[in-house]
Amino acid sequence: MDIVRAPYKRTRVIASQGEDLEQHIVTPGDVITQNLDFMKSHGTALSHDHICATVAGAVYKVDKLVSVKGVNNRYRGEIGDVVVGRITEVQQKKWKVDAGSRLDSQLQLTSVYLPGNISRRKTLNDELMMREYFTEGDLVVAEVADVGNVDGMLKLHMRSNKYGKLPEGVLIKVPSVLIKRSKLHFHRLPCNATVILGNNGFVWVGPHFSPDQPIEPFTLNSRETIARLCNVIKALAAYGVQLFDTIILTAYDISMKYKVKELLNAEVMEHVAQESYEHSLHQNL
Amino acid sequence: MNLIRLSLAERKYIVESIEEDIRTDGRSCEDYRQIEIETRNLPNTNGSSRCKIGKTEVLVGVKAEVVDSDLHNPSIGKINISVDCSATASPHLAGRGSETMEQEVLSVLNLLYSSIDALNLTDLCIVKGESCWLLNIDVLFIQCGGNLFDAASFALKAALHSTTMPDVSVAGEGIEMELEISDDPYKVWKLNTSMCPICITLYQEGESFAVDLTEEESECSTGHIHVGVLPSGEVSAMEKSGAGNLEPIALLEMIDAAIRIGTDIHKQLHSHLLAESTTATL
Numbered sequence: 001m002d003i004v005r006a007p008y009k010r011t012r013v014i015a016s017q018g019e020d021l022e023q024h025i026v027t028p029g030d031v032i033t034q035n036l037d038f039m040k041s042h043g044t045a046l047s048h049d050h051i052c053a054t055v056a057g058a059v060y061k062v063d064k065l066v067s068v069k070g071v072n073n074r075y076r077g078e079i080g081d082v083v084v085g086r087i088t089e090v091q092q093k094k095w096k097v098d099a100g101s102r103l104d105s106q107l108q109l110t111s112v113y114l115p116g117n118i119s120r121r122k123t124l125n126d127e128l129m130m131r132e133y134f135t136e137g138d139l140v141v142a143e144v145a146d147v148g149n150v151d152g153m154l155k156l157h158m159r160s161n162k163y164g165k166l167p168e169g170v171l172i173k174v175p176s177v178l179i180k181r182s183k184l185h186f187h188r189l190p191c192n193a194t195v196i197l198g199n200n201g202f203v204w205v206g207p208h209f210s211p212d213q214p215i216e217p218f219t220l221n222s223r224e225t226i227a228r229l230c231n232v233i234k235a236l237a238a239y240g241v242q243l244f245d246t247i248i249l250t251a252y253d254i255s256m257k258y259k260v261k262e263l264l265n266a267e268v269m270e271h272v273a274q275e276s277y278e279h280s281l282h283q284n285l
Numbered sequence: 286m287n288l289i290r291l292s293l294a295e296r297k298y299i300v301e302s303i304e305e306d307i308r309t310d311g312r313s314c315e316d317y318r319q320i321e322i323e324t325r326n327l328p329n330t331n332g333s334s335r336c337k338i339g340k341t342e343v344l345v346g347v348k349a350e351v352v353d354s355d356l357h358n359p360s361i362g363k364i365n366i367s368v369d370c371s372a373t374a375s376p377h378l379a380g381r382g383s384e385t386m387e388q389e390v391l392s393v394l395n396l397l398y399s400s401i402d403a404l405n406l407t408d409l410c411i412v413k414g415e416s417c418w419l420l421n422i423d424v425l426f427i428q429c430g431g432n433l434f435d436a437a438s439f440a441l442k443a444a445l446h447s448t449t450m451p452d453v454s455v456a457g458e459g460i461e462m463e464l465e466i467s468d469d470p471y472k473v474w475k476l477n478t479s480m481c482p483i484c485i486t487l488y489q490e491g492e493s494f495a496v497d498l499t500e501e502e503s504e505c506s507t508g509h510i511h512v513g514v515l516p517s518g519e520v521s522a523m524e525k526s527g528a529g530n531l532e533p534i535a536l537l538e539m540i541d542a543a544i545r546i547g548t549d550i551h552k553q554l555h556s557h558l559l560a561e562s563t564t565a566t567l
Binding site: 002005169228 | 295298323
């Protein structure tokens with residue numbers, strides 16, 4: 001296999017949906033309108049008598065209000081979102097979590113289930129033991145409990161059995177816009193792996209696990225499955241395909257004709273992304 | 286250099302995966318990611334290249350200038366490598382964060398090109414004892430995604446291969462000597478890069494070792510060696526860095542692997558560069 005090669009020219013996988021939409025995609029500095037009757041909103045600025053875009057993305061108009069929704073924005077967060085994050089700091093009665101948003105999110109000690117009676121009062125002892133539960137660097141999955149209305153800081157909670165620390169596995173970061181919102185973000189896939197699609201664009205791939213139970217030891221097969229899933233997710237994300245469970249499974253099946261490491265080749269990535277995208281289009285129709 | 290914090294579980298998974306010879310992206314320990322190389326992308330340089338390995342992206346430009354010869358080595362030219370890292374290459378490298386990393390890469394590149402055979406510097410002499418060419422080589426990291434050393438060395442070799450030097454005619458002698466540098470784009474000569482080494486970095490991970498690590502993987506490594514490999518398969522330089530210790534037997538194994546991988550990459554790089562330079566002249 002050739003490893004040294006010329007740069008690959010990518011083509012678009014996602015078909016643009018008609019000329020109409022194309023016109024409403026702007027890059028920073030593009031003039032959106034010269035009509036000053038419009039009111040500017042997020043992602044726009046007034047410059048020399050016209051409204052310009054300040055981010056790259058799609059233009060939205062609601063009556064007289066224009067805004068640009070960026071494609072590669074930082075994660076904003078909404079109440080109820082499932083997020084995967086990494087503990088960055090242990091503070092008094094709270095942890096700081098990097099969940100890909102502008103500010104590090106907060107996880108209060110009081111909003112975590114601790115061993116013992118699940119809803120018991122947290123004591124000083126618990127506070128001293130905080131590093132035993134989560135320490136710096138740990139990957140956790142949690143739910144957004146509240147979004148700060150001034151600075152947009154997320155407050156997370158783990159008041160459910162499914163949330164908590166994640167075991168051995170791999171974290172992939174994709175733009176948060178690519179995660180399709182759905183009821184379920186924990187997917188126990190039939191290929192013997194679990195995928196957690198965090199709304200913040202952090203995707204965790206690992207083995208099946210249940211709280212308080214050790215995970216099964218890895219085999220070559222299970223490692224290969226995880227690697228394949230990771231590569232497939234990276235391929236889909238690289239071509240801007242929205243991620244949800246069925247498309248990941250479709251792509252996984254399509255990728256079966258390649259070796260796992262072949263999925264790192266640009267051509268193969270494009271092929272997998274293309275086919276799974278078309279496949280998902282057909283199924284929806 | 287790497288500041289991504291990984292959880293213990295992730296580290297365990299990565300190290301065990303390498304020990305089992307199936308890494309988190311499906312490669313085996315001696316597999317490289319694809320190396321995308323493109324030359325002559327900066328028109329205002331004598332030679333340039335861009336190398337992309339996974340997320341890592343590095344740009345190299347070579348600019349030649351005429352300088353006075355060195356008194357001690359009157360018959361050779363000079364090269365001067367500098368390494369710079371874009372502040373946006375990685376979030377941890379903003380501000381002064383990138384300085385150590387730049388220094389490390391620079392020392393490895395200098396080590397590779399410190400041997401007299403690496404680049405025939407006598408070719409760069411214009412008038413013995415008077416003037417010679419100085420090659421200013423600028424290495425710029427655009428993005429960092431692990432394995433910076435190898436990427437820089439590949440890009441450097443590619444850039445030198447694409448370098449075209451203008452013809453110089455000497456008129457007069459002594460103090461009245463004048464150099465005339467031709468601006469005819471076809472009256473040029475090329476550097477001989479057939480002996481330029483590349484760097485193969487081997488990282489120790491747990492009980493085994495691997496090449497071409499991603500950022501996350503290099504976070505778990507305890508130490509690494511840079512091996513300068515010549516196209517002939519000889520080792521021209523070696524440097525160890527990182528905190529971990531290496532077993533003598535493991536070290537020998539690592540060098541063997543470096544030679545094996547290095548010669549293969551040399552071969553592919555050479556044919557790729559040849560193909561690229563023929564299409565460029567057409």
